[in-house]
Amino acid sequence: MKNDLFLRALRGDEVERPPVWMMRQAGRYLPDFMKLKAKYDFFTRCRTPELATEITVMPINQVGTDAAILFSDILVVPQAMNVPFEMKMGLGPWLENPVRSAADVEKVVVPDVEQELDYVMEAIKMTVKELDSSVPLIGFAGSPWTILCYTVEGQGSKSFDKAKGFCFSQPEASHKLLQKITDTTILYLRAKIKAGVDAVQIFDSWGGMLSPTDYEEFSWRYIQQIIDSLKGEAPVIVFGKGCWFALDKMAASGASAVGLDWTVTPELARKWTGGDITLQGNFDPSRLLSPVAEIERRVKEMINRFGKNKYIANLGHGILPNIPVEHAQAFVNAVKNYKS
Amino acid sequence: MKNDLFLRALRGDEVERPPVWMMRQAGRYLPDFMKLKAKYDFFTRCRTPELATEITVMPINQVGTDAAILFSDILVVPQAMNVPFEMKMGLGPWLENPVRSAADVEKVVVPDVEQELDYVMEAIKMTVKELDSSVPLIGFAGSPWTILCYTVEGQGSKSFDKAKGFCFSQPEASHKLLQKITDTTILYLRAKIKAGVDAVQIFDSWGGMLSPTDYEEFSWRYIQQIIDSLKGEAPVIVFGKGCWFALDKMAASGASAVGLDWTVTPELARKWTGGDITLQGNFDPSRLLSPVAEIERRVKEMINRFGKNKYIANLGHGILPNIPVEHAQAFVNAVKNYKS
Numbered sequence: 307m308k309n310d311l312f313l314r315a316l317r318g319d320e321v322e323r324p325p326v327w328m329m330r331q332a333g334r335y336l337p338d339f340m341k342l343k344a345k346y347d348f349f350t351r352c353r354t355p356e357l358a359t360e361i362t363v364m365p366i367n368q369v370g371t372d373a374a375i376l377f378s379d380i381l382v383v384p385q386a387m388n389v390p391f392e393m394k395m396g397l398g399p400w401l402e403n404p405v406r407s408a409a410d411v412e413k414v415v416v417p418d419v420e421q422e423l424d425y426v427m428e429a430i431k432m433t434v435k436e437l438d439s440s441v442p443l444i445g446f447a448g449s450p451w452t453i454l455c456y457t458v459e460g461q462g463s464k465s466f467d468k469a470k471g472f473c474f475s476q477p478e479a480s481h482k483l484l485q486k487i488t489d490t491t492i493l494y495l496r497a498k499i500k501a502g503v504d505a506v507q508i509f510d511s512w513g514g515m516l517s518p519t520d521y522e523e524f525s526w527r528y529i530q531q532i533i534d535s536l537k538g539e540a541p542v543i544v545f546g547k548g549c550w551f552a553l554d555k556m557a558a559s560g561a562s563a564v565g566l567d568w569t570v571t572p573e574l575a576r577k578w579t580g581g582d583i584t585l586q587g588n589f590d591p592s593r594l595l596s597p598v599a600e601i602e603r604r605v606k607e608m609i610n611r612f613g614k615n616k617y618i619a620n621l622g623h624g625i626l627p628n629i630p631v632e633h634a635q636a637f638v639n640a641v642k643n644y645k646s
Numbered sequence: 647m648k649n650d651l652f653l654r655a656l657r658g659d660e661v662e663r664p665p666v667w668m669m670r671q672a673g674r675y676l677p678d679f680m681k682l683k684a685k686y687d688f689f690t691r692c693r694t695p696e697l698a699t700e701i702t703v704m705p706i707n708q709v710g711t712d713a714a715i716l717f718s719d720i721l722v723v724p725q726a727m728n729v730p731f732e733m734k735m736g737l738g739p740w741l742e743n744p745v746r747s748a749a750d751v752e753k754v755v756v757p758d759v760e761q762e763l764d765y766v767m768e769a770i771k772m773t774v775k776e777l778d779s780s781v782p783l784i785g786f787a788g789s790p791w792t793i794l795c796y797t798v799e800g801q802g803s804k805s806f807d808k809a810k811g812f813c814f815s816q817p818e819a820s821h822k823l824l825q826k827i828t829d830t831t832i833l834y835l836r837a838k839i840k841a842g843v844d845a846v847q848i849f850d851s852w853g854g855m856l857s858p859t860d861y862e863e864f865s866w867r868y869i870q871q872i873i874d875s876l877k878g879e880a881p882v883i884v885f886g887k888g889c890w891f892a893l894d895k896m897a898a899s900g901a902s903a904v905g906l907d908w909t910v911t912p913e914l915a916r917k918w919t920g921g922d923i924t925l926q927g928n929f930d931p932s933r934l935l936s937p938v939a940e941i942e943r944r945v946k947e948m949i950n951r952f953g954k955n956k957y958i959a960n961l962g963h964g965i966l967p968n969i970p971v972e973h974a975q976a977f978v979n980a981v982k983n984y985k986s
Contacts, residue, residue, distance in 0.1 A: 464804055467966055470932035474940075514888075517908040517930050517962075548854075550890065551909055568857040569891055590857050592810035600814075622857075626807055 307504075309441045312373040315584055315618050316505060316541040316562045324609060324617045325372035326641035327444070328634065329545075330624030331365040332377045335634060338364055348393040349385075352378050358429035359436050366441055368631070370638050373442050373505075376433060376498075378426060380448030380509060384457050386422035387490055388415045397461065404460030406472060408479040414457075416486050419493045426494075430501040445503035447495055447532075449510035449546070450487040451525035454480065457487075466515050473524050480524065488528045492535045499540045507543040507565065508532060514548015521552055533559050543586060547623055553578040568593075568622035572611035586618040589637065594621075594629045598636045605640035614646055647844075649781045652713040655924055655958050656845060656881040656902045664949060664957045665712035666981035667784070668974065669885075670964030671705040672717045675974060678704055688733040689725075692718050698769035699776050706781055708971070710978050713782050713845075716773060716838075718766060720788030720849060724797050726762035727830055728755045737801065744800030746812060748819040754797075756826050759833045766834075770841035785843035787835055789850035789886070790827040790872075791865035794820065797827075806855050813864050820864065828868040832875045839880045847883040847905065848872060854888015861892055873899050883926060887963055893918040908933075908962035912951035926958040929977065934961075934969045938976045945980035954986055 307313065311325035333339060339361060342351060351357045361377040381391045381399055394400040405411060420427065433443055456462070458469040458480075473480040495506050513525045525546075533542050537560060544556050545565025556564045557579035566575050566587035575585055589608060594601060609619060619641040625634060647653065651665040673679060679701060682691060691697045701717040721731045721739055734740040745751060760767065773783055796802070798809040798820075813820040835846050853865045865886075873882050877900060884896050885905025896904045897919035906915050906927035915925055929948060934941060949959065959981040965974060 462804070464802070465932075467932055467968070470930075471935040471968070474933055474936045514909065517933075518911055520930070520933075548888070548909070551911070551914075569854065569888070571858055571891070574891075590810075590860070592805075592807055593814055593857075593860075595811040596814045628807070628811070 307439050307442060309372055312442050312618065313504060313541070315616065316543070318582075318584055318616050320615055323644045324612075324614050324619045324641060326619040326638050327371040327373040327375065328365070328369075328621050328625050328637070329375075331369065331371055331375065332361045333625060334627035335625055335629045335631060336364055336368060337631070338368070348379070352382060353425045355425060355428040355432045359432040362429075362433045362443075363436050366437070369634050370642070371441070373444055374433065374437060375444040375446065375507075376426070376430060376503065378429070378446070380446070380453065381456060382423060382426060383447060383487070383490055383494055384453055386417045386419060387486065388413060388417075389457050391456070399456055399461055401457065401460040404468070405457045405483065406468075408476065408482075411479045411483045411486075414483060414486050416489045416493070419490065419497050423494060423497070427497055427501040430498060430503055434502040442504035443502065444505050444507055445495065445498035446507045446509060447491045449508050449513065449525060450484045450491060450528040451513055451516070452509060452511045453487045453491075454483055454524075455512045455515075457483070466512055470515065473520075484524065484528050488531050492532055495532065495536060496539065499536070503540065505541040505543065505562070506536070507545060510544070510546035510549060513546040513552070518551045521549065526552060526555055530559055533561050545586070550578075554580075557583045563618060565620070566622060572608065576612070582616070584616040584618060585612060586620050588620070588622040591621045591623050591626050591629070594625065594633045594637060598633060601633060601636050602640045605637060606644065609641065609644050610646070614644065647779050647782060649712055652782050652958065653844060653881070655956065656883075658922075658924055658956050660955055663984045664952075664954050664959045664981060666959040666978050667711040667713040667715065668705070668709075668961050668965050668977070669715075671709065671711055671715065672701045673965060674967035675965055675969045675971060676704055676708060677971070678708070688719070692722060693765045695765060695768040695772045699772040702769075702773045702783075703776050706777070709974050710982070711781070713784055714773065714777060715784040715786065715847075716766070716770060716843065718769070718786070720786070720793065721796060722763060722766060723787060723827070723830055723834055724793055726757045726759060727826065728753060728757075729797050731796070739796055739801055741797065741800040744808070745797045745823065746808075748816065748822070751819045751823045751826075754823060754826050756829045756833070759830065759837050763834060763837070767837055767841040770838060770843055774842040782844035783842065784845050784847055785835065785838035786847045786849060787831045789848050789853060789865055790824045790831060790868040791853055791856070792849060792851045793827045793831075794824055794864075795852045795855075797823070806852055810855065813860075824864065824868050828871050832872055835872065835876060836879065839876070843880065845881040845883065845902070846876070847885060850884070850886035850889060853886040853892070858891045861889065866892060866895055870899055873901050885926070894920075897923045903958060905960070906962060912948065916952070922956070924956040924958060925952060926960050928962040929960070931961045931963050931966050931969070934965065934973045934977060938973060941973060941976050942980045945977060946984065949981065949984050950986070954984065
């Protein structure tokens with residue numbers, strides 16, 4: 307690997323400066339991505355290895371991040387489980403018949419992922435070839451709880467009340483569903499590692515909707531199963547938006563790194579995670595709308611506070627579509643030019 | 647006051663059991679509310695003192711809470727400031743021309759609230775008469791930051807990116823807007839107190855979207871101004887959804903109580919707020935979908951953990967429309983039947 311800074315930071319090695327990448331870096335803020343978006347619909351882009359590869363490599367060439375993350379979507383997993391999500395214009399993910407009963411859960415299957423998601427594995431192999439050992443490639447999956455949220459709600463939501471209502475009124479069925487998603491996710495991430503990704507990230511986008519007790523029951527225990535199952539296969543990064551209350555568990559889970567949103571200060575994050583694990587984050591994506599000089603000042607302050615070692619610079623959530631490319635570049639360059 | 651449990655808990659007095667009320671208790675889970683909703687549109691209900699009174703008193707009679715909260719909306723404040731919000735069916739709050747520039751901010755006015763919001767003051771006077779000293783009446787306002795969120799975004803949002811983008815790219819204009827909202831809110835809450843409310847609550851519904859540093863700059867300093875201005879006039883409850891990182895500030899602000907969402911454990915909340923201030927919350931609204939016996943068990947556990955003194959039982963956010971009335975009643979009764 308020509309640039310292995312990201313992998314060294316995941317191992318906790320001493321580094322000259324922190325590595326940097328951005329969640330959703332292969333996305334709508336890039337004009338070249340928008341050209342492909344105009345020509346091909348969302349899941350066509352995910353399912354066509356040539357397109358997924360082109361999109362994945364785009365930010366490496368155009369923004370200069372230290373890692374690539376495979377262009378895909380967390381909902382390809384339920385799609386393979388007989389939960390046929392579509393992407394509706396202006397609305398986002400859409401499921402005609404959401405899973406709302408024990409009988410619905412019965413129809414959800416743990417698939418042969420190598421067969422059902424072969425297009426993901428093809429995209430990984432093609433991307434690895436295209437990257438030609440320049441930077442590492444990250445694979446990802448949604449947490450079982452986050453996948454359940456969409457599967458039960460049937461679409462995006464501000465508070466996923468239907469998903470929570472399902473879990474709280476039908477705990478048995480919901481645990482059955484969560485276990486099926488977990489089993490599939492383990493197979494899926496293992497296949498991705500076999501196909502060539504260098505690390506994987508678990509996105510618990512909606513874990514922060516739960517109380518700490520319910521988080522333990524409906525989200526964390528399944529994430530821990532995934533981490534345990536992948537032990538020794540590849541570094542795992544665990545990221546939960548709004549999951550500040552679970553940072554101690556995440557740090558003790560066996561994951562290689564813990565991702566943070568921007569509501570946690572670097573000092574609290576280091577304290578709660580014990581000071582020894584690699585942390586990733588946590589620039590507020592909206593702060594990329596600040597003037598460039600302000601972005602540079604804030605990036606420097608962020609690294610000073612986290613420390614340059616055991617740290618991966620990133621946003622605290624996905625980059626927003628309305629960020630000027632030059633601002634994304636300023637963010638990445640500010641990390642690259644960091645001097646303590 | 648026949649039942650002054652709520653006011654005694656706000657003062658920190660020893661009580662026989664905690665008082666209980668529910669955010670949005672005068673709302674869509676009540677069948678009688680739905681009958682009025684079918685006949686009158688949202689702002690008609692807010693603007694007609696007879697209707698607002700009837701709705702405000704409804705949960706006292708039908709669910710038995712220990713305090714009433716005036717039926718109204720946080721957006722009546724910007725409406726009075728020349729920011730003409732409407733309520734759109736199926737979409738929620740809607741503003742044809744959102745405030746997006748310094749020139750737009752210039753057009754926002756600090757109104758004569760007693761004149762522009764006379765219908766609120768009339769509703770308070772009528773409700774006070776109707777309640778006939780049975781339970782205290784709470785008035786409320788959105789935090790300046792939360793009002794800015796809607797005013798700039800022009801509608802509800804998952805992450806209020808446009809509002810944040812406005813603050814981060816045009817800080818001067820945004821502070822001007824926040825100050826106008828703050829000045830209006832102080833006049834508004836003072837008028838409400840004069841009209842007869844016994845306590846006020848400030849709702850910082852979207853404070854949790856900000857980093858701790860940005861929260862201090864764009865939200866907290868204005869809330870503190872409001873608390874300072876109302877000192878000695880009536881007890882103030884400050885509630886910020888997702889604002890766990892600001893609980894220490896809230897406790898030291900001079901407010902009488904701090905509201906909590908359900909992501910904070912009672913133990914951490916007591917620790918961070920210093921153990922001496924009254925806390926309010928924090929049952930997950932979705933947990934009211936659990937079976938009644940489970941609700942009762944969890945309420946008892948919640949009170950045991952917070953302690954019965956310096957504590958007001960409530961939800962961690964507004965009650966959801968799909969909660970069966972009997973479940974809301976079970977919640978309230980579980981608090982009323984509490985024995986330590």
